[in-house]
Amino acid sequence: MTYIWGDERRYNSYKHFLQQRFGGRIQKLTVDAGFSCPNRDGTVGTGGCTYCLNDAFNPSYCLPEKSVAQQLKEGIEFHRNRYRRADGYLAYFQAYSNTHAPLEKLREIYQPAINNPLLKGIVIGTRPDCMDREKLDYFAELNEKMFVSIEYGIESTLNETLSKINRGHSFEQAEEMIGETSRAGLHVGAHFIFGLPGENEDIWFRELQKMNRLPIHSIKFHQLQIIKGTKMEQEFKDTPNTIHLFTMDRYIDFICRYVEQLNPTFIIERFAGEVPPRFLAINSWGEIRYDVVLQKIEKELEHRESYQGKLYGL
Numbered sequence: 001m002t003y004i005w006g007d008e009r010r011y012n013s014y015k016h017f018l019q020q021r022f023g024g025r026i027q028k029l030t031v032d033a034g035f036s037c038p039n040r041d042g043t044v045g046t047g048g049c050t051y052c053l054n055d056a057f058n059p060s061y062c063l064p065e066k067s068v069a070q071q072l073k074e075g076i077e078f079h080r081n082r083y084r085r086a087d088g089y090l091a092y093f094q095a096y097s098n099t100h101a102p103l104e105k106l107r108e109i110y111q112p113a114i115n116n117p118l119l120k121g122i123v124i125g126t127r128p129d130c131m132d133r134e135k136l137d138y139f140a141e142l143n144e145k146m147f148v149s150i151e152y153g154i155e156s157t158l159n160e161t162l163s164k165i166n167r168g169h170s171f172e173q174a175e176e177m178i179g180e181t182s183r184a185g186l187h188v189g190a191h192f193i194f195g196l197p198g199e200n201e202d203i204w205f206r207e208l209q210k211m212n213r214l215p216i217h218s219i220k221f222h223q224l225q226i227i228k229g230t231k232m233e234q235e236f237k238d239t240p241n242t243i244h245l246f247t248m249d250r251y252i253d254f255i256c257r258y259v260e261q262l263n264p265t266f267i268i269e270r271f272a273g274e275v276p277p278r279f280l281a282i283n284s285w286g287e288i289r290y291d292v293v294l295q296k297i298e299k300e301l302e303h304r305e306s307y308q309g310k311l312y313g314l
């Protein structure tokens with residue numbers, strides 16, 4: 001059976017989207033342009049989100065001391081040697097908040113990416129409060145030359161939760177900036193976490209309609225993982241009952257039921273997070289890789305004779 005997104009996978013996959021959009025195999029390259037975060041440097045707050053230890057996860061070629069052009073060059077070489085040759089690359093500016101600088105600085109940083117002929121586009125991870133009209137106009141201008149995706153960390157639809165995790169912005173701010181970004185013609189990605197303090201399944205299903213109405217294009221879901229050295233590690237020791245840590249089986253069951261009600265136009269880029277086990281304070285999923293988790297989710301959807309959006313709008 002071919003679903004409305006145009007292939008036989010039981011969900012609207014990012015892989016399929018990339019194939020359709022670029023007509024070949026696209027590899028994402030993580031680039032660290034040396035941005036900071038307004039929730040750490042005092043612009044919005046200090047101390048950061050309670051679950052965050054952002055510095056931990058960059059690949060070895062990806063160091064902010066190297067220029068963006070150098071990181072791209074080394075990233076492409078690394079992937080060419082290691083994996084099947086890609087037909088093109090997307091530069092993924094992931095670390096911290098990649099629009100947290102004046103516009104002139106953003107131009108300096110993103111220009112090398114635009115000048116690289118192997119690059120098909122850029123994906124920019126940021127916060128809703130690090131974007132404005134001027135920056136959106138700049139990215140819309142770039143979008144005429146190459147694919148530009150702005151990926152916002154939303155994390156929760158509840159302001160009470162956002163406040164508990166010291167996020168430093170509200171859901172309404174996120175909603176407004178997502179709307180503006182979408183109206184500027186840019187691809188909008190969103191990131192959500194399941195398991196934050198005080199939240200549970202009843203809340204996620206209740207809030208799903210709010211999610212489904214967002215004008216986003218792609219979405220990443222993460223189960224909460226507690227990273228060593230974060231404030232949340234201490235919070236979990238002090239009040240374990242307020243934090244929802246999924247076992248893998250429970251999560252697979254939950255995410256399949258959730259996806260059945262999810263807007264079928266949302267491209268799913270990730271169903272779950274994958275943090276190297278050495279960084280985890282609590283590791284209940286073992287050494288399992290994301291591609292294995294994905295296979296289990298696809299198998300469960302098949303077992304349930306279900307698919308993304310099966311119950312959407314019912």
Ligand code: SF4
Binds near residue numbers: 039048095096127
């Ligand atoms: S999760 Fe993002 S916004 Fe929060 S402290 Fe870390 S880098 Fe900053």
